[in-house]
């Protein structure tokens with residue numbers, strides 16, 4: 001745990017291990033964030049946490065250390081609906097990053113197009129009450145309809161206990177949907193537990209619902225490796241939905257200051273949930289490219 005005199009939280013490992021697992025060429029870390037730097041990109045007045053700076057240079061150094069080629073940078077709630085920090089990181093990546101924005105429902109079509117030009121390929125709807133004050137479903141649906149023509153998708157973050165309540169809303173979204181961290185199931189229930197069963201019902205309801213098989217550090221208590229319950233619960237999901245899963249570090253691990261995960265150890269989970277080279281290639285290369293670099297679809301699938 002580390003909080004400085006100004007109350008700014010450091011939630012990432014100071015010296016992550018180089019993983020034993022070597023990701024395939026072109027691997028994408030499809031869920032990560034940047035924080036600031038605050039002097040250039042101040043945090044939102046509504047932010048629920050105040051992080052230390054974790055900017056693009058740190059993110060790209062981690063990417064290289066872990067053996068990844070590209071990033072998908074997801075706008076974190078601490079930056080509200082001002083996507084400037086995310087856009088700055090994408091711009092500095094030399095084509096090696098794309099992003100997911102959080103937008104004000106009043107955003108204009110011209111502003112959405114500018115985000116597209118800046119490398120954004122989706123919008124995130126966050127339903128975690130500890131992170132955002134309100135989540136207006138009707139206005140979110142309006143955004144979802146408006147991003148269709150851009151070829152974007154919706155990224156949704158919710159916890160398992162509201163999945164049933166969210167179903168009519170999810171069913172009405174006309175774009176592909178990517179669910180963050182599998183909708184936060186209780187992995188201790190195992191692969192056939194109530195949370196995973198309800199989540200599979202969502203995946204089975206339409207073939208354009210994807211998910212990130214991410215965050216053992218958030219989903220398994222007590223914290224820390226070897227994350228066996230996460231592996232037991234998640235490996236069957238990767239095997240049953242191999243074309244609709246994504247993976248990411250979640251660096252710089254917002255709010256995780258009490259149990260900062262080692263990103264190298266997180267990478268070493270990958271071969272335990274995606275046990276063949278083919279599953280690993282889909283999870284890390286083909287699937288994220290389909291959503292975030294669709295213009296490359298001509299590469300061999």
Ligand SMILES: O=C(O)/C=C(\CC(=O)C(=O)O)C(=O)O
Nearest residue numbers: 075076077078131250254255
């Ligand atoms: O980054 C994540 O995936 C999870 C988060 C932070 C977050 O989503 C945000 O700040 O927008 C969390 O559970 O605190």
